[in-house]
Amino acid sequence: xxxxxxxxxxxxxxxxxxxxxxxxxxxxxxxxxxxxxxxxxxxxxxxxxxxxxxxxxxxxxxxxxxxxxxxxxxxxxxxxxxxxxxxxxxxxxxxxxxxxxxxxxxxxxxxxxxxxxxxxxxxxxxxxxxxxxxxxxxxxxxxxxxxxxxxxxxxxxxxxxxxxxxxxxxxxxxxxxxxxxxxxxxxxxxxxxxxxxxxxxxxxxxxxxxxxxxxxxxxxxxxxxxxxxxxxxxxxxxxxxxxxxxxxxxxxxxxxxxxxxxxxxxxxxxxxxxxxxxxxxxxxxxxxxxxxxxxxxxxxxxxxxxxxxxxxxxxxxxxxxxxxxxxxxxxxxxxxxxxxxxxxxxxxxxxxxxxxxxxxxxxxxxxxxxxxxxxxxxxxxxxxxxxxxxxxxxxxxxxxxxxxxxxxxxxxxxxxxxxxxxxxxxxxxxxxxxxxxxxxxxxxxxxxxxxxxxxxxxxxxxxxxxxxxxxxxxxxxxxxxxxxxxxxxxxxxxxxxxxxxxxxxxxxxxxxxxxxxxxxxxxxxxxxxxxxxxxxxxxxxxxxxxxxxxxxxxxxxxxxxxxxxxxxxxxxxxxxxxxxxxxxxxxxxxxxxxxxxxxxxxxxxxxxxxxxxxxxxxxxxxxxxxxxxxxxxxxxxxxxxxxxxxxxxxxxxxxxxxxxxxxxxxxxxxxxxxxxxxxxxxxxxxxxxxxxxxxxxxxxxxxxxxxxxxxxxxxxxxxxxxxxxxxxxxxxxxxxxxx
RNA sequence: GGGCGGUUAGCUCAGCUGGUCAGAGCGCCUCGUUUACACCGAGGAUGUCGGGGGUUCGAAUCCCUCACCGCCCACCA
Numbered sequence: 001x002x003x004x005x006x007x008x009x010x011x012x013x014x015x016x017x018x019x020x021x022x023x024x025x026x027x028x029x030x031x032x033x034x035x036x037x038x039x040x041x042x043x044x045x046x047x048x049x050x051x052x053x054x055x056x057x058x059x060x061x062x063x064x065x066x067x068x069x070x071x072x073x074x075x076x077x078x079x080x081x082x083x084x085x086x087x088x089x090x091x092x093x094x095x096x097x098x099x100x101x102x103x104x105x106x107x108x109x110x111x112x113x114x115x116x117x118x119x120x121x122x123x124x125x126x127x128x129x130x131x132x133x134x135x136x137x138x139x140x141x142x143x144x145x146x147x148x149x150x151x152x153x154x155x156x157x158x159x160x161x162x163x164x165x166x167x168x169x170x171x172x173x174x175x176x177x178x179x180x181x182x183x184x185x186x187x188x189x190x191x192x193x194x195x196x197x198x199x200x201x202x203x204x205x206x207x208x209x210x211x212x213x214x215x216x217x218x219x220x221x222x223x224x225x226x227x228x229x230x231x232x233x234x235x236x237x238x239x240x241x242x243x244x245x246x247x248x249x250x251x252x253x254x255x256x257x258x259x260x261x262x263x264x265x266x267x268x269x270x271x272x273x274x275x276x277x278x279x280x281x282x283x284x285x286x287x288x289x290x291x292x293x294x295x296x297x298x299x300x301x302x303x304x305x306x307x308x309x310x311x312x313x314x315x316x317x318x319x320x321x322x323x324x325x326x327x328x329x330x331x332x333x334x335x336x337x338x339x340x341x342x343x344x345x346x347x348x349x350x351x352x353x354x355x356x357x358x359x360x361x362x363x364x365x366x367x368x369x370x371x372x373x374x375x376x377x378x379x380x381x382x383x384x385x386x387x388x389x390x391x392x393x394x395x396x397x398x399x400x401x402x403x404x405x406x407x408x409x410x411x412x413x414x415x416x417x418x419x420x421x422x423x424x425x426x427x428x429x430x431x432x433x434x435x436x437x438x439x440x441x442x443x444x445x446x447x448x449x450x451x452x453x454x455x456x457x458x459x460x461x462x463x464x465x466x467x468x469x470x471x472x473x474x475x476x477x478x479x480x481x482x483x484x485x486x487x488x489x490x491x492x493x494x495x496x497x498x499x500x501x502x503x504x505x506x507x508x509x510x511x512x513x514x515x516x517x518x519x520x521x522x523x524x525x526x527x528x529x530x531x532x533x534x535x536x537x538x539x540x541x542x543x544x545x546x547x548x549x550x551x552x553x554x555x556x557x558x559x560x561x562x563x564x565x566x567x568x569x570x571x572x573x574x575x576x577x578x579x580x581x582x583x584x585x586x587x588x589x590x591x592x593x594x595x596x597x598x599x600x601x602x603x604x605x606x607x608x609x610x611x612x613x614x615x616x617x618x619x620x621x622x623x624x625x626x627x628x629x630x631x632x633x634x635x636x637x638x639x640x641x642x643x644x645x646x647x648x649x650x651x652x653x654x655x656x657x658x659x660x661x662x663x664x665x666x667x668x669x670x671x672x673x674x675x676x677x678x679x680x681x682x683x684x685x686x687x688x689x690x691x692x693x694x695x696x697x698x699x700x701x702x703x704x705x706x707x708x709x710x711x712x713x714x715x716x717x718x719x720x721x722x723x724x725x726x727x728x729x730x731x732x733x734x735x736x737x738x739x
Numbered sequence: 740g741g742g743c744g745g746u747u748a749g750c751u752c753a754g755c756u757g758g759u760c761a762g763a764g765c766g767c768c769u770c771g772u773u774u775a776c777a778c779c780g781a782g783g784a785u786g787u788c789g790g791g792g793g794u795u796c797g798a799a800u801c802c803c804u805c806a807c808c809g810c811c812c813a814c815c816a
Contacts, residue, residue: 019775
């Protein structure tokens with residue numbers, strides 16, 4: 001502590017600096033002072049923003065309400081805070097808009113568990129009470145994750161904190177949807193969609209994850225039906241299928257038009273077993289002659305290819321499933337069974353009949369629900385879709401024209417490929433928690449879309465009063481409101497001052513894993529609705545993995561808990577470790593050793609500062625270190641360190657400017673530790689302690705020490721804000737210096 | 740089936756548009772209580788930069804090819 005003396009009887013410090021820097025103990029206090037200084041808001045009382053400079057704006061990827069802060073959030077926050085702090089130090093009006101996402105499906109999963117403990121279910125509560133319960137749950141949890149960001153030293157503008165379910169966002173959703181509807185891009189139609197029987201909702205293509213599976217390819221014989229309707233016992237057609245249970249929904253068999261084996265079969269009819277349905281054999285070139293038997297059973301209600309092929313040939317679409325994944329009443333003897341059970345029984349029955357020709361192991365890809373892992377069932381449903389093609393064109397143009405660029409650039413190709421082959425977006429979800437679709441229907445089947453909170457006053461088709469209209473029960477895909485985020489958080493659709501000043505935003509910083517889910521949607525919706533690209537740079541970071549390269553997960557028990565790390569060694573160490581390990585677009589591994597190294601670095605810096613401040617030669621004013629001495633006073637060592645310092649500043653600035661944050665910290669680590677501490681500090685000790693040396697010499701040495709330290713502390717501040725702040729506060733400086 | 744990324748010291752990784760790039764951290768070995776720091780210092784060992792070919796005065800860095808590893812996308816049932 002200040003004022004204590006060490007064993008040599010020398011005042012341990014002329015500075016009030018404790019020997020050991022205890023980050024976890026000092027960080028919260030420093031953060032509080034930043035908050036009190038009101039510097040996070042560019043309009044705040046403590047803001048030193050120079051409004052003649054272009055604003056620097058980041059919209060935080062809103063973490064899910066339901067989640068606890070994990071290391072991925074910490075990386076996101078560390079990078080964004082680094083960028084924002086740099087911009088702020090350069091006096092740009094720097095705005096970082098924080099937010100929280102309502103996470104529709106994820107929130108349902110969590111709340112369902114909570115109410116289960118209370119002995120309730122979604123169904124038992126009913127929609128209204130369930131949503132009331134959800135809002136109560138939100139009130140409890142909504143700010144938790146935001147507040148956890150305080151610990152990281154995040155300087156987002158908390159005054160502008162937003163929630164994807166707040167009124168502003170709700171209005172943006174309504175207005176956006178109405179615009180898309182009026183523009184003819186949003187439509188309701190019956191299409192084959194991805195159905196999750198576990199979540200009991202439709203899913204977008206992105207929410208279905210392809211899962212390579214060792215399945216079985218069953219070869220099944222279908223019997224031909226004679227013209228008189230009787231079954232031909234001798235003539236059969238063998239089809240190959242991986243899903244025998246869908247036989248119940250078959251409405252045809254397809255062969256390749258030029259397949260000589262089946263020329264005779266085309267136009268004839270076969271009998272679908274169990275449901276005793278007579279269906280045609282059609283010819284279509286989608287059929288691969290070499291695969292299986294060369295004949296494919298057609299189940300238009302449960303297979304995308306079959307659906308399209310069936311449509312070309314006028315085949316019936318027979319949905320044989322229920323919402324929870326069982327065989328429905330159209331499944332004849334198998335009605336009521338689960339998909340899996342029905343499959344087993346059908347295979348057994350086919351075998352018994354002698355119609356199972358073969359069953360061979362088969363590598364296949366199974367679509368599973370991203371959330372629940374249930375096998376996704378293609379089904380025919382009436383849903384809301386958005387024709388995203390015209391929007392995709394605009395988003396593509398923004399990147400082609402360089403109005404938005406990706407870091408690293410290679411992701412532009414991924415972005416192009418996806419947008420160039422994009423399909424319509426199924427945006428309606430059969431859930432309760434989320435933005436309800438602002439569409440109303442009348443008894444005559446007219447649809448009225450309204451952006452008014454109260455809904456339409458009358459039917460747009462027939463003028464029926466609102467009292468006779470019924471609102472759509474369904475809600476939007478969570479990503480619809482997220483897609484509006486960069487502008488809805490700034491006040492869109494209103495023409496607000498924030499929107500005018502801060503939109504388009506500057507950098508969208510997020511993980512490469514949500515380019516399609518989020519980045520592409522923001523680009524499309526932003527271009528279409530605001531006429532501008534929502535951000536000029538997309539910076540993509542990688543995943544944080546465990547020391548062995550495995551994905552971190554609670555079940556594996558290999559997670560690095562950011563809050564735990566902060567409690568142990570401080571936020572600076574966590575931030576430095578993450579930033580130092582990051583390369584744009586690349587994954588990194590994080591473990592104990594990297595964190596310790598980062599902690600040691602902070603400590604090293606602290607101790608160097610402690611030495612420098614305590615080594616001021618007698619007779620030298622404390623603020624003498626503000627300016628460099630006359631060149632004549634400099635020795636070779638001073639020339640060397642100043643040269644090194646200048647080069648490091650230039651290199652670090654270049655790296656920071658190119659979003660090479662890891663490179664910047666590596667340069668600073670090297671310069672501070674290996675050059676400044678190991679060499680210059682040691683050489684300076686000799687000069688400073690040399691009683692014979694002229695006082696000017698000693699003063700010059702000390703001033704160089706302070707000057708260089710000040711430069712390095714500033715350069716490092718965006719990454720390690722706490723120690724650098726603690727040190728800088730003790731360095732001589734004037735009020736005009738950036739904080 | 741397409742596409743992308745990786746393969747550099749024992750481990751984890753930097754090395755952007757070819758010539759102080761053969762590096763860092765951690766680990767390892769030897770020494771060290773000298774006015775910051777043992778969360779430290781001084782010194783040291785370890786690599787034909789995945790294989791092969793090419794371009795060049797010169798390549799870890801550019802081109803071709805092969806081999807593994809990883810990821811993303813994809814309507815062969």
